[in-house]
Amino acid sequence: MPQVGFVIFPDFQVAALSAQAAFEFANLVAREPFYTLVLTSIPGGMVRSSLGFQVETQALATHPSFDTLMITGGNLPNDRLTAADLAVIRRHSAEARRTAGICTGAFVLAQAGLLRGRRATTHWLFGRQMQLRFPEVEVEEDRIFINEGPIWTSAGMTAGLDLAVAMVEKDLGAEVARSVARKLVMHHRRAGGQSQHSELLELAASSDRIQKALIYAKENLGQALTVERLAEVASLSPRQFSRAFRAETGQTPARAIEQLRLEAARILLEDSRHPLDVVARETGFLDPRRMRESFLRVYGQPPQVMRRAARERSAA
Known part of the structure; x- marks a missing residue:
């Protein structure tokens, strides 16, 4: 024992x-x-x-x-x-x-x-x-x-x-x-390579309805996450949802979804060997070009460079 x-x-x-x-x-x-x-x-x-x-x-x-x-x-x-x-x-x-x-x-x-x-x-x-x-x-x-x-x-x-x-x-x-x-009521088992800083935490929604929509988005990144769909999950009209979302998070729904997709894509790139097109599809970017554009705008580096750096750290 x-x-x-x-x-x-x-x-x-x-x-x-x-x-x-x-x-x-x-x-x-x-x-x-x-x-x-x-x-x-x-x-x-x-x-x-x-x-x-x-x-x-x-x-x-x-x-x-x-x-x-x-x-x-x-x-x-x-x-x-x-x-x-x-x-x-x-x-x-x-x-x-x-x-x-x-x-x-x-x-x-x-x-x-x-x-x-x-x-x-x-x-x-x-x-x-x-x-x-x-x-x-x-x-x-x-x-x-x-x-x-x-x-x-x-x-x-x-x-x-x-x-x-x-x-x-x-x-x-x-x-x-x-x-x-x-x-243990752990909503999501985190892998060791995951960042200590969660985008869900950074968005910091205060109401149950907006939190519910964010959690739904996190679990369904490969789907089309329109304002209409997220509003339906939150049991609000699209207009009410957009207004409440911006008031609670300081961001538009589209910007927040991009952040969640970027976080998920970065983790997949660093911890898996999936091709870029698979990573893009699984995280809702649809194709590698759009994913690359988001990575360059937010991280200042393309996905391939971030994956290579992660592998070099692991090899070292």
Whole structure:
């Protein structure tokens, strides 16, 4: 039975522990206690969270090895670890099948030398800082999570859940992972290569009707997304819909749909080998020429250049 050890530090961020739910629900879906979860800190005992309450932990320094070691983060990178603390983390990582740094937990892995020569990510607020402090690490600031062999790192907050569900998929298969995501009410399971910045979030619609139309558009990018169709989904007249959409998002429906299509096309280009015509068709651009024009206008680069750059990063 694989033991998953979550390591916390003083002033830990509670959201980092939400990743535990993915393993808990995996046990429920599998109908057997596949994972055992253990909450630890280096010295053990009571550990205070950033919100002020305390939780009981087991001592990592004296605990047997784990199958999976999950290093959690806080609201700021942890700069209070001693050489002895880092040695404990290195020892447990060497004995574990895999080690993960959630959010600013990636800084702990970097301090322990576990990210040297590897790609890694962290919360976007601290990506630049991490790259400056650890030039031997290839920091990709705009990724949900990265899996580099036995080492995993994730962005902040909910990205830890995405990482944990991906681990469940590797252990128990895609169907179990999908069921876990449904139980967690994850509207969309994000792949590791996806951007930390979502266009749906940036559009920030406030009403249920406009949000419903945007979600419909995101899930049906290959279809003709006319104002009339989106208004029908929102249960508004086309005129009411256009007025409400601009008031809530600051953009026209056409501009917002283009942003959603660009985001989806970029992810497909970077994470798949689909030909450009297939990417254009799947994301609603109809043909590569129109997709290229949108990429040049928004990103300043054609799709082929962005795909080549992504492959070079992956190869490196």
